[in-house]
Amino acid sequence: MRLGIGDDAAWLAPDLVVSVDAQVEGVHFLPRFAPYDVLAERAAIAALSDLAAMGARPLATLSSLILPRTLDDAALDRIHEGLARATERYAAPVVGGNLAAGSELSLSTTVLGRTDAPLLRAGARPGDGVYVTGQVGARALGLRALLADRRDDALAPFVEAWIHPTARIAEGLALRGVASACIDVSDGLLADLGHVLVASQVGAELELAALPFAPGYERACVALGVDPLAVALDGGEAYELVFTTPTTPPIAATRIGVIRAEPGVVLREPDGSIRPHVATGFDHFRA
Amino acid sequence: MRLGIGDDAAWLAPDLVVSVDAQVEGVHFLPRFAPYDVLAERAAIAALSDLAAMGARPLATLSSLILPRTLDDAALDRIHEGLARATERYAAPVVGGNLAAGSELSLSTTVLGRTDAPLLRAGARPGDGVYVTGQVGARALGLRALLADRRDDALAPFVEAWIHPTARIAEGLALRGVASACIDVSDGLLADLGHVLVASQVGAELELAALPFAPGYERACVALGVDPLAVALDGGEAYELVFTTPTTPPIAATRIGVIRAEPGVVLREPDGSIRPHVATGFDHFRA
Numbered sequence: 001m002r003l004g005i006g007d008d009a010a011w012l013a014p015d016l017v018v019s020v021d022a023q024v025e026g027v028h029f030l031p032r033f034a035p036y037d038v039l040a041e042r043a044a045i046a047a048l049s050d051l052a053a054m055g056a057r058p059l060a061t062l063s064s065l066i067l068p069r070t071l072d073d074a075a076l077d078r079i080h081e082g083l084a085r086a087t088e089r090y091a092a093p094v095v096g097g098n099l100a101a102g103s104e105l106s107l108s109t110t111v112l113g114r115t116d117a118p119l120l121r122a123g124a125r126p127g128d129g130v131y132v133t134g135q136v137g138a139r140a141l142g143l144r145a146l147l148a149d150r151r152d153d154a155l156a157p158f159v160e161a162w163i164h165p166t167a168r169i170a171e172g173l174a175l176r177g178v179a180s181a182c183i184d185v186s187d188g189l190l191a192d193l194g195h196v197l198v199a200s201q202v203g204a205e206l207e208l209a210a211l212p213f214a215p216g217y218e219r220a221c222v223a224l225g226v227d228p229l230a231v232a233l234d235g236g237e238a239y240e241l242v243f244t245t246p247t248t249p250p251i252a253a254t255r256i257g258v259i260r261a262e263p264g265v266v267l268r269e270p271d272g273s274i275r276p277h278v279a280t281g282f283d284h285f286r287a
Numbered sequence: 288m289r290l291g292i293g294d295d296a297a298w299l300a301p302d303l304v305v306s307v308d309a310q311v312e313g314v315h316f317l318p319r320f321a322p323y324d325v326l327a328e329r330a331a332i333a334a335l336s337d338l339a340a341m342g343a344r345p346l347a348t349l350s351s352l353i354l355p356r357t358l359d360d361a362a363l364d365r366i367h368e369g370l371a372r373a374t375e376r377y378a379a380p381v382v383g384g385n386l387a388a389g390s391e392l393s394l395s396t397t398v399l400g401r402t403d404a405p406l407l408r409a410g411a412r413p414g415d416g417v418y419v420t421g422q423v424g425a426r427a428l429g430l431r432a433l434l435a436d437r438r439d440d441a442l443a444p445f446v447e448a449w450i451h452p453t454a455r456i457a458e459g460l461a462l463r464g465v466a467s468a469c470i471d472v473s474d475g476l477l478a479d480l481g482h483v484l485v486a487s488q489v490g491a492e493l494e495l496a497a498l499p500f501a502p503g504y505e506r507a508c509v510a511l512g513v514d515p516l517a518v519a520l521d522g523g524e525a526y527e528l529v530f531t532t533p534t535t536p537p538i539a540a541t542r543i544g545v546i547r548a549e550p551g552v553v554l555r556e557p558d559g560s561i562r563p564h565v566a567t568g569f570d571h572f573r574a
Binding site: 009011016018019020021022023026027028029060062063064066095096097098100101102103106108110156281 | 303351383389395
């Protein structure tokens, strides 16, 4: 039996992994961002993303809701609808839950999954490629737009991306036996890659020109007055997988760099120079 | 595979059960009741009690904490100490967790356990004896004393009982294959027995004279001005097991009644008369 904290989920032998994630109103989301069913669906997907990062197949979820007394029954119904939608989509039925009163809405979701070969943070080796699924920065930009109450044409797709994330379950399963290390981007690309590097006792060099931006991303960043690269490197809640592998991955993913023996992260500009980077740290509401 | 909500924990095949419970400051406890380590230990034991009710052996816990920004690091350390104490005592190591900011302190604890023969709420049959472990009313009285800020000699043992509950893990394990139905008392003796009766589609007759009161319980109730019987029947957070069995149980427990075919609960007075009972319902702070 293997027990412990340190990966996205804990690996409980022989094949069980388990993780918990919480979202709090006013800290992770505001009611004006989306209807409650969508916010609840999103909270469950964020939790399920940790199973993706472990290369696990979802088995079940448990939901602990803390509900302000001002929340009406219709809102609670919507929350349950959203949880049901997410857990049906990922075949992770809700098998338990708890309701408690409190002063603010919070949703803690425990997810259980199965895997015969969990993906861990430790295991990246010098020479391995560094890959990311999907795009970088898109959802973090969407959150910034929501906080600024901007949903104009340039920003709307990114707001939509934040509201409707995907847990990369299929990708995680396909990476078993292929990825030498894996994590999902919840705190930020550099922050989460940093967890892999520390656990693996290696460093990485990233090619900034290789970062996969969504169409219109840089234009939308300009429209909102934020730095595209800073949002891409430090913005959280992407729920994309960042992984390392010595081979060509069997899934759609972009190679953004390489693992090095020397600790730390080097950011390489297109002209070959090295960009200094001061991590700003990701706070949900200072995304 | 068996999945579903309705028992104290969900039974995930082949032998895995899982449950979640939450405690919120201001709803389930106040900081003045006890130091944070003790309150956190208690929250974990409350969650583990659901494993006891299922006849399961604890395997692991996950903790989702929502922390007000005013809570200092020392308090967080104490919370972790208390969780560690409970999870060590019950051999249920913390294998995952989540910290999130919020406006009030809450502790959601997910517990995983193993059992080859889970105790369920359904299964009580007419003629089975109804039993309870430990004493009735003691912890609910302790909570009332805490709310009234009374810790004088008569009440101190009950305050102590509320602050330091026990999860009846050993008793639950011993009842596998013996109890026809089982539940833990979290909402109140009558309310939780009611869950068993509904799930089993039976009723029960309880002998009020048989209710096991702790030494000094009635005197302490008088000192606080509360009705001993009402507190015993409707007070929650006892974390004792209420179970039914056709045989003599192999653990220390008190026979308090018998299962009948007719739905509902009959409360029999010592003189043979039937006591009308209006359930008041258990609210943690109107115990």
